Amino acid sequence: MSQPVVFCDFDGTVTEKDNIIAIMKRFAPEGWDELKEGVLNRTISIREGVGKMFSLLPVSLKDKIIEFAIENARIRPGFQEFLDFANEEGIPVYIVSGGIDFFLEPIIKDFGPIAGIYCNSSDFTGETIKIEWPNSCDSQCSNDCGCCKPSIMRRLEQNGMFKIVIGDSVTDLEAAKKADYVFARDYLQDKCTEWDIPHTPFETFYDCIEALKMKTGVRG
Template sequence: MTKNPLIICDFDGTITMNDNIVSIMKEFAPPEWTALKDGVLSKEVTIEEGVGQMFGLLPSSMKEEITRFVLQDAKIRDGFREFVSFVNQHELPFYVVSGGMDFFVYPLLDEIVDRDRIYCNHASFENDHIHIKWPHSCDSLCTNGCGCCKPSVIRQLSEKAEFVIMIGDSVTDVEAAKLSDICFARDYLLNECVQLGLQHLPYQNFYEVKSGIENIGEVKAWIQNNSAGVNLPK
């Protein structure tokens, strides 16, 4: 029996060309953010702790300035809009699962991805400094302090019969890549996939992702069945 595909896509550094959190910190944060970033990359500090403390360095009064900066600075990776048109055309189950913050993830994806297909963190500007809330934190099977826990979201969305396709680039995607049947990877994640022996394909743009996904047997079967009018669960 062919498994149904489930496509999970990272945001920062994957859909966008750069990591927006790193860009924000470079522009606005005091030097202390660098040690926190290094701690996250070395896995000595959890993502939830490190990213939460990074944003805690920034005054809430800078909300408008930070938002304006990131919306102007971020660039969508080539082919992403066409890729979303492809998954929408074939009604493929597709979700953006991001360690980024709602105040920039939502507006950058407006008119491209429906918000009910986006999982991300929430930034609160109610106190003196920015406070991050984690609506999609780790479930009982994960103790990694992921912040937005991609493995937990995958478990929430998937069933045992589904074929998980992960698209990512960074340390925040490693645990999700371990749960995937195939991972489209670049940068840090690509090196991790090689070292861990995970099934993967490299990419630099979403034209390559689309081409690779079209050739996956489970996706071919989904498209064929969908074209024939078979009612497949999503």
């Protein structure tokens, strides 16, 4: 079989809940809810919505946001075991996330091995939090993704790669379309079913280990 490579979402996938939504609910800047709805119903781009949401928060909240994110984050059961299994089988796992470096990295720092982490970055030099986009869309994508998962997949793609996407939400839709196979839950699972994208539902990463065994033929 060709070489499996895993592209795994973070918010709502590695963590049980979406950290951006949790942060916005906790600090509740005026106007964030309308932006969230715009992203979810796809009337505004992910990049525009996330950028505007964080621009509603003053930089003085940085430490409180990080503290809240670390305390609030619940890692989905089996994640470290999934990383261990993938490592034993020589399967690289990349984290591709629409989340932001300043809270994502402290949450995930104790887990590994991870082949690479791709997410959005942040600038605290102004009065409000500015989001930066080091992984924005390439010439083949016009969705204004922010962190463009299909672009990252194309950048890393090699001949013979079997691309597995793990995700849950609207930010994973375009990646799922480019995948050879998808492990999906929640909104993404519904869309994979609707669009006939080959997928396996999951709730924990123990489910993903079993699904990975099935797709790769390894026994573990």
